[in-house]
Amino acid sequence: MSTEPATPAAEAPDADDLSQEAVRREKRARLLAEGKQAYPVAVARTHSLAAVREGWDHLEAGQETDDVVGVAGRVMFVRNTGKLCFATLQEGAGVRLQVMLSLAEVGEEALEEWKRLVDLGDHVFVEGRVISSKRGELSVMASRWEMASKALRPLPVLHKELSEESRVRQRYADLIVRQEARDMVRTRAAITRAVRRTLEEQDYLEIETPVLQLIHGGAAARPFRTHMNAFTQDMTLRIALELNLKKAVVGGVEKVFELGRIFRNEGVDSTHSPEFTMLEAYEAYGDQHTMAELMRSLWLAAADAVGSRQIETPAGVVDLDGEWRWLPVYTGVSEALREEITPDTPAERLRTLLTEREVEFDPAWGAEKLVLEALSELVEPTLLQPTFLCDYPPSAQPLARRHRTDPHLIEAWDLIIAGVERGTAFSELVDPVVQREVLEAQSLLAAGGDPEAMQLDEDFLRALEYGAPPMGGLGLGLDRMIMLFTGAGIRETILFPHLRPEAR
Structure with a gap:
């Protein structure tokens, strides 16, 4: 980013x-x-x-x-x-x-x-x-x-409109004078209602989980850090909703979701914000296919709330009523590199192919990371229609379970629409022994200085040891959903986004 x-x-x-x-x-x-x-x-x-x-x-x-x-x-x-x-x-x-x-x-x-x-x-x-x-x-x-x-400041007028920067910084003035800004607020509310209603109609129960956490986990991201005076304890703001929702499933809340604010201390651009809204949902006895059906129903409900299942984008018309393709990662990368790529393809060969196509990479990266970079640079931007990129290498998602037919892969997908990732889902890893091994490997990366690596969460592992049912999990970035329907950048979809302080 x-x-x-x-x-x-x-x-x-x-x-x-x-x-x-x-x-x-x-x-x-x-x-x-x-x-x-x-x-x-x-x-x-x-x-x-x-x-x-x-x-x-x-x-x-x-x-x-x-x-x-x-x-x-x-x-x-x-x-x-x-x-x-x-x-x-x-x-x-x-x-x-x-x-x-x-x-x-x-x-x-x-x-x-x-x-x-x-x-x-x-x-x-x-x-x-x-x-x-x-x-x-x-x-x-x-x-x-x-x-x-009595208003003490003059309103922006037609001959002196607010600049794009000032519209975001002074959203209150933008809302007064520009109908498009007011429409964005209502569109976001309509989409949020549709998403929530769809989940409730399918018997998902909405819960709330803590924003302040002792250990950051559930995603690979750099956290914001703070300090709780009452406990004399360093804390982080959550980077994902996942682990606490899974604990609820262990406890018997078998279909659960949360629409919550997420905080990631990372870069800011047209598709990333340090504070954004995430939907996560988990279902006992579900898997990645269960979650794919749920994801499609959420998008169709949002489209109906907005008014059309066909979306105009600069790259063409996205048809949500059309086929939602499943594309294995290695198949997509093979097509992009015009050579068969498998989990056994040597890293050296991948470096040569990426160099030929002018894709930048770190020479220290291994084969799996190079495949993911090829996917990001050469495959995802070409996918206009809804596509489930599936069958990832294991390092892509430490909380997903191994594929039921191929141990070199995991059961996970990312939903790509109009060249951008819009959501993700797994068949969740629920074996506490394997999960401990995965998190221990992550904690070693964190100890080695990787700011995005997950830490070892003993309470989460203890919950799994009580017996977690087979489970499917889904994550959907609400802001990116709204961006697709409105054609706006993330700063326009978030009512009051974070900005650099004004120069005085």
């Missing part, structure tokens, strides 16, 4: 911005000096803007009613004329509604205060009759108004 490039500071305010802030602060002071509230505890809102639109959308142009409503929202447009002022209010998901203030309805003092005190971005409350303007615009004709919250 690449290291995050130097991040520029958020856009510095220009002189006009600073002038506007000074004016707005003066208006706030004026409100307070006149005995009015700039930030009242509550306003007498009776209807949302959406409810007004839904309840009175039948009005014809010029039609008026005696129906009085109290509405509130952020001022996104304002036009102040002599005796009649117009404003557009916005709420929540971007629903907008026009309000009108006339001299005849609100009186001279209230109209003058509106012109004098209200700016774009302010939250205001308006009470009045529901009407349709002469141009057919559904509106509230105000009989009174009050400030609901």
Whole structure:
């Protein structure tokens, strides 16, 4: 993973911005000096803007009613004329509604205060009759108004939009002015609901496991480290959900899942974030094929929540309704290198083939690592349609069990869609003796300085010694699922991603 490039500071305010802030602060002071509230505890809102639109959308142009409503929202447009002022209010998901203030309805003092005190971005409350303007615009004709919250900073405007960097850094402003940002929040929520609902419909039970852990395990990744004062104990933030969920299966919770935040102290790029959301699910008496069926059902449910099972990508259309191919790792690498590659292929030969294809590698790597590098560089980027890359060499996944027909392989797959890994699953290793041997080998790597190697977790091994049933396990990066459906980078799918501190 690449290291995050130097991040520029958020856009510095220009002189006009600073002038506007000074004016707005003066208006706030004026409100307070006149005995009015700039930030009242509550306003007498009776209807949302959406409810007004839904309840009175039948009005014809010029039609008026005696129906009085109290509405509130952020001022996104304002036009102040002599005796009649117009404003557009916005709420929540971007629903907008026009309000009108006339001299005849609100009186001279209230109209003058509106012109004098209200700016774009302010939250205001308006009470009045529901009407349709002469141009057919559904509106509230105000009989009174009050400030609901005075904005001290000007909103980004069309001629000076937020840069991509500032959109991420100032997501609150991005959400105010850009419908696409609000749509992303709702798309993420819809996909998360669909994933959770699908699991619950298949009788999986959702549980929560600790974020703070004594020993990091369940994946090969560098952890974040912290310290618990109460126990005088160094701790890590979890890098996976796996081990505690497996303990629950040992205890009899036979179909279990967790949607949780994961923390990995690694590089940042368009597909990696140090904090992200992972789904892991485990099923007693399941295996990699059980998990493949579950994975497909999760993706189809998410697609239905978004609205289409065909996804446009720069490389072409992904058809989730089509065939989900199974491709053995050594078959895929053999096709890419145009030579049969097996678990017995010498590392020297692999180095020669990778050099010929200009694939970079560490000369110290063994054959299995070289095969995985060839897979990553030459095979995965070519896989547009959903593909289960399966039959990995053992070093790829220390927690997967050996293949039932070929001891040189493990029962594990990675799901590749549009050239990117989207999920993984194993037939889980449940033999406590073999698992101890694997984790001891990992702990030796950790002791030798490998920051991503797993540590020996005696409590996990003790749980397995009580007898773990045959088990299938699945992991799905929720952010990468959302990235595929939206075409966005990971920073866009995470509402408040981690960024370098702003330069001051």
